Amino acid sequence: MKSLTALILSAIVSLMLTGCNTLEGIGQDIKKAGGVIEDAAKKK
Numbered sequence: 829m830k831s832l833t834a835l836i837l838s839a840i841v842s843l844m845l846t847g848c849n850t851l852e853g854i855g856q857d858i859k860k861a862g863g864v865i866e867d868a869a870k871k872k
Contacts, residue, residue, distance in 0.1 A: 844857045 840861075844861065845854070
């Protein structure tokens, strides 16, 4: 199970890094991902 989680997380990080070109873009992507996680936590 841990290897599946690690695989999924590494795929997400890879997609995030390829989707942005600058450090500012990385910061925005991380902020957006944090917002999604926060919203999902509030729903539970």
